[in-house]
Amino acid sequence: MLSRCVIGVSYSGSTVCAVLFDSLRIYCANAGDSRAVLFTQGKKGGLKVTPLSEDHKPCLPKERARVEKVGGRVNPIIGPQGQHLGPDRVWMATEDTPGLAMSRSLGDGLAHTIGVSWEPEVKQLVLEPRDKFIVIASDGVWEFLSNE
Helix, strand or coil, rough: CCCCCCCCCCCCEEEEEEEEECCEEECCCCCCCCCEEEEEEEEECEEEEEEEECCCCCCCCCHHHHHHHHCCCEEEEECCHHHHEEEEEEEECCCEEEEEEECCCCCHHHHCCCEEEECCCEEEECCCCCCEEEHHHHHHCCCCCCCC
């Protein structure tokens, strides 16, 4: 017998970064702060790095504008002496919730009411013979490593 599990998504969600390629193109769809990076063999050796996605952080002007337009607030956690702690986050106008450190995500129902978007950015590039591999990882990896 199968049981049903109800998952609340008001305060939970996820980022997504998906890459699809055919014989001609690479497509990358991203919502949140997971990231995809393409590595291409350089003409003189070494690897050329091409980001396929951009992290959706609340501090980016277009992301901040969307949040603030619908009444959300963007600022870091404020410490007991008024100091800024950590990155900018998305908050309700009058409450310190949800405190999301990204401006796009799947789920996160409450955050979507204050400007966090589920819509991915989609980019495409022409696939080249020298393209060697793609690294797709979450912010837990990119927090400690550069694209290079």
